Amino acid sequence: MGTVMPIAPSRRLLRPPRTEGSPGALSSHLSKAITIKGDLESDGELHINGIVHGQICADRLVIGPGGYLEGDVIARDVHIEGRMEGRIFALNVTLDSSAEVNGRIFHNTITVAKGARIDARMPWRPPSYFETLETLPEARQ
Amino acid sequence: MSMFNRNDKETDVSAPDKPRDVTSASVAAMPKPVQPVAASAPAPDLSSAKSAGPSVISKALKITGQLESTEDIRIDGEVEGDIHGVSVTVGHGAKVKGSVYGQTVELAGTIEGKIEAKKVILTSTAHMSGDVIHQDIRIESGAYIDGHCRPGTNKTDYKPAVKPN
Numbered sequence: 204m205g206t207v208m209p210i211a212p213s214r215r216l217l218r219p220p221r222t223e224g225s226p227g228a229l230s231s232h233l234s235k236a237i238t239i240k241g242d243l244e245s246d247g248e249l250h251i252n253g254i255v256h257g258q259i260c261a262d263r264l265v266i267g268p269g270g271y272l273e274g275d276v277i278a279r280d281v282h283i284e285g286r287m288e289g290r291i292f293a294l295n296v297t298l299d300s301s302a303e304v305n306g307r308i309f310h311n312t313i314t315v316a317k318g319a320r321i322d323a324r325m326p327w328r329p330p331s332y333f334e335t336l337e338t339l340p341e342a343r344q
Numbered sequence: 345m346s347m348f349n350r351n352d353k354e355t356d357v358s359a360p361d362k363p364r365d366v367t368s369a370s371v372a373a374m375p376k377p378v379q380p381v382a383a384s385a386p387a388p389d390l391s392s393a394k395s396a397g398p399s400v401i402s403k404a405l406k407i408t409g410q411l412e413s414t415e416d417i418r419i420d421g422e423v424e425g426d427i428h429g430v431s432v433t434v435g436h437g438a439k440v441k442g443s444v445y446g447q448t449v450e451l452a453g454t455i456e457g458k459i460e461a462k463k464v465i466l467t468s469t470a471h472m473s474g475d476v477i478h479q480d481i482r483i484e485s486g487a488y489i490d491g492h493c494r495p496g497t498n499k500t501d502y503k504p505a506v507k508p509n
Contacts, residue, residue, distance in 0.1 A: 229404035234415055237399045241409010241425055247402055257409055 216277040216292070216336045218246050218262050229262075235269050251285070264293075268301050275339055294333050309333075403437060417446075419453070432461075436469050451487075460496065 229247025233239065237253035245261040251270040259272070263280040266272055270285035281293040283302040296310040300318035308325040311333065315321065398416035401407065405421040410428075417429040424441045432446040438453035449461040454471040464478040468486030476489070477496040483489065 229402050230400075231402040231405040231421070232397070232400045234397055234399045234413070236415035237411065237413040237417070239407060239409055239411050241407055241411075243405060243407050243409075245402070245405040245421075247404035249405065253399070253413075 214337060215334070216260055216339070217279065217333050218244075218260055220262070220279065233270075266302075277333075277336065277339070279333075290339070292333060292336060292339070294330060398431075401438075 229245075230250065231245060231247065232250045233253045233255070235252045239253070239255045240257060242258045243249065243255065243261070245259075247261070248263045248265070249259065249261045250265045250267055251272060252267040253269075254271045256273045258274050259276045259278070261276075261278045263282075264276055264278045265282045266285040266287055268284045272285075272287040273289055275290045275292070276287075277292045279293065280295045280297075281291050282297045282299070283304060284299040285301070286303040288305045290307045290309065291304075292309045294311045296308055296313040298304060298313070298315045298319040298321065300316040302316070302319040302321070304319070305322045308321075308323050309328050309332070310325060311328060311330050313325060398418055399413055401417070401419045401421045401423065403420045406424075407422070408424045410425045411417065411423065412428045414430065416431040416433070417427065418433045418435060419427070419438045419440065420435040422439045426442045427440065427444045427446075429444075429446045431448045431450075432444055433450045434440055434444070434453045434455060436452040440453070440455045441457060443458040443460065444455060446461045448463045448465070449459050450465040450467065451459070451470040451472060452467040453469070454473075456473045458474045458477070459472070460477045462479045464476055464481045466472060466476075466481075466483045466487040466489060468484045470484075470487040470489070472487070472489045473491060475492045475494070477494055479496055481493065
């Protein structure tokens, strides 16, 4: 009776795929004038042109030119045109020619444009790895 | 971006020259007319178009932490933390737990915390729990307010967030 430990509800980091609703209503834009220190969680799209320090969970993340992220990202799609320092956990990763990435890129498919500056390991993972991700692995130096 | 796009235009060029059998099966098998491939047209670049505009926190986004902006912010989602902006709009259905500082603060959603601004507008759907420090306030009929409303002295003057770099 009392011996059964209550199982903490498992909480998957990857947001469930978007089903209904217009994508425009769920899309957030952070302009270049904004700085956020903290964690962001979105079921929709997130465009960053400003500065974010913290962890991001989103369906789709776009770091625009001039955008900067320091922290980890868990998303279905990640598109980077700006700078980022930290780890990416995403099924589809696109690094544009203006991208500058430092860290690790856990991906299932990745596209890197000519000219992108990347200083990162890029481990491949099956889709199930991202779907079942509940806690991020420890960051290794 | 164009480098990522495959050039699909050439794929079906030979199709119209094929001899046409008039059986329904072959008609069904006919390749569909090549549409102007979306990939060949430059996709509308929302990110750069919006980079200068106001920041929009959509209803799908939840932020835990501090926001600082030297421009306008519109919040339709959820924020736990302080917000510093010039013109801050908290939309209907939005929720903020923390202090909101700005030149102008317009509230149609919920704030649990404090508003400190030169001009404060509480619309009819506003739900404000906490103090409002203002120089100029408008409260529409229907707004809920639980807290002190007091005129600020000069010290409540808007302090712009320091822009890094």
